[in-house]
Amino acid sequence: MIFREKGLEKRFLHHLVHAARNADIRRFRAEVLAENAPMVHLLRDAGAHVVKSDGAALVLEVPVGPRAEPGTDETQSPLFRVLRALAVTVADLVARAAPPKDFGRPATEQVVIGVDLGGTKIEAIVARRTRTTDLPVLVRHRVSTPAHEGYEAIVQATCNLLSHVAKEAQVDLKTIPIGVGMPGGVTRRTGVVKNSNTVCLNDRPFRTDLQDRLGRPVAVDNDANCFTLAEALLGAASEHRDGVVFGVILGTGVGGGISFGGRVWSGAQGIAGEWGHTAVWPERETQCYCGRRGCVELYASGPAVEKLYTRLSGVHLKLSEIVLRRTSDPHAEAVIEDFLNTFGRGLANVIDVLDPSAVVLGGGVSNVDLLYTEGISRVAGYVFNDELTTPILRNALGDSAGVYGAALIAENGSK
Numbered sequence: 406m407i408f409r410e411k412g413l414e415k416r417f418l419h420h421l422v423h424a425a426r427n428a429d430i431r432r433f434r435a436e437v438l439a440e441n442a443p444m445v446h447l448l449r450d451a452g453a454h455v456v457k458s459d460g461a462a463l464v465l466e467v468p469v470g471p472r473a474e475p476g477t478d479e480t481q482s483p484l485f486r487v488l489r490a491l492a493v494t495v496a497d498l499v500a501r502a503a504p505p506k507d508f509g510r511p512a513t514e515q516v517v518i519g520v521d522l523g524g525t526k527i528e529a530i531v532a533r534r535t536r537t538t539d540l541p542v543l544v545r546h547r548v549s550t551p552a553h554e555g556y557e558a559i560v561q562a563t564c565n566l567l568s569h570v571a572k573e574a575q576v577d578l579k580t581i582p583i584g585v586g587m588p589g590g591v592t593r594r595t596g597v598v599k600n601s602n603t604v605c606l607n608d609r610p611f612r613t614d615l616q617d618r619l620g621r622p623v624a625v626d627n628d629a630n631c632f633t634l635a636e637a638l639l640g641a642a643s644e645h646r647d648g649v650v651f652g653v654i655l656g657t658g659v660g661g662g663i664s665f666g667g668r669v670w671s672g673a674q675g676i677a678g679e680w681g682h683t684a685v686w687p688e689r690e691t692q693c694y695c696g697r698r699g700c701v702e703l704y705a706s707g708p709a710v711e712k713l714y715t716r717l718s719g720v721h722l723k724l725s726e727i728v729l730r731r732t733s734d735p736h737a738e739a740v741i742e743d744f745l746n747t748f749g750r751g752l753a754n755v756i757d758v759l760d761p762s763a764v765v766l767g768g769g770v771s772n773v774d775l776l777y778t779e780g781i782s783r784v785a786g787y788v789f790n791d792e793l794t795t796p797i798l799r800n801a802l803g804d805s806a807g808v809y810g811a812a813l814i815a816e817n818g819s820k
């Protein structure tokens with residue numbers, strides 16, 4: 406196992422620790438050269454003690470420990486840091502034994518390309534689509550999105566990036582399945598992009614233009630759907646991959662997607678999961694850009710919370726700073742209350758309708774720890790049930806979820 410992908414690494418470590426606990430393994434032993442002081446220090450930090458020493462090498466016993474408290478991030482624990490460090494050591498040895506270029510190169514038909522087209526960067530991976538829940542990445546590259554140069558430049562940059570990664574991975578760009586995740590959706594009627602915050606894409610037939618330029622079919626889906634599929638199959642909700650997973654994007658906007666039995670459910674009109682423009686406070690004055698009032702996005706997106714704080718206090722702060730001032734600043738307290746209530750009420754509405762097996766939170770705002778404690782309590786307060794058992798999870802794949810999800814939809818391109 407070579408850990409080059411941050412998200413996969415985290416997921417693997419989770420599985421490793423869970424497997425150890427389930428098998429009632431309470432501790433493991435690690436042999437370390439005495440001169441490797443950082444590793445010895447890391448092991449001791451994780452509660453390890455020396456059980457054997459011959460001067461040149463030490464054998465340390467590392468406790469696996471109990472399951473972490475709900476709401477805490479176990480990947481920050483000393484045990485996880487030890488496992489990560491050990492994995493890097495193994496990866497170094499493997500890399501030395503065989504150069505990565507020749508290491509287990511798969512046949513072309515097993516390999517797919519995923520592209521995540523974002524507002525600021527375009528990222529592409531060439532990955533091996535296995536029958537298991539793994540998606541080993543062979544090549545990864547990212548470039549800035551030339552959003553200011555307009556639509557044609559974005560199409561061209563996407564094509565260039567595809568050529569670049571295909572060449573590096575030595576795969577045939579004409580035959581390899583390609584999936585692209587992008588902001589916004591595609592209208593069923595005319596096939597043009599809608600609701601994209603990279604506005605120059607709107608009303609343009611991005612998929613058709615990309616296919617024409619490449620001379621081959623390409624699968625294209627909404628980035629929130631790609632995020633959801635990746636987290637459902639490879640990430641935080643992989644235990645629920647056969648059920649219904651609701652993926653939430655909380656960032657500069659609010660969106661979502663639904664994975665049903667390991668496949669994206671886009672909906673009859675392609676708007677499934679779009680909870681950001683469902684109304685939670687319709688009685689309020691402010692109008693959303695969508696033309697309606699009270700949308701979740703108006704009160705739960707990062708810029709919305711920051712804007713509300715500025716309006717009350719006259720000071721501009723980042724969301725993370727507002728959260729920190731919550732107990733000392735009445736404006737911060739009011740804004741965060743509203744944010745949590747919007748999140749709670751909006752997500753409870755979704756759960757009432759969909760009753761998903763799990764909810765996974767992604768996007769910049771999903772880093773707010775309060776969501777996993779008080780946020781969940783607010784959801785419980787609004788949901789139409791006497792208890793809330795739906796797991797509301799932090800994403801496991803981080804920024805990579807979008808590009809992994811795009812790779813996962815690649816095989817739909819020929820349909």
Ligand SMILES: [Zn+2]
Pocket residue numbers: 681682693694695696697700702
């Ligand atoms: Zn709206």
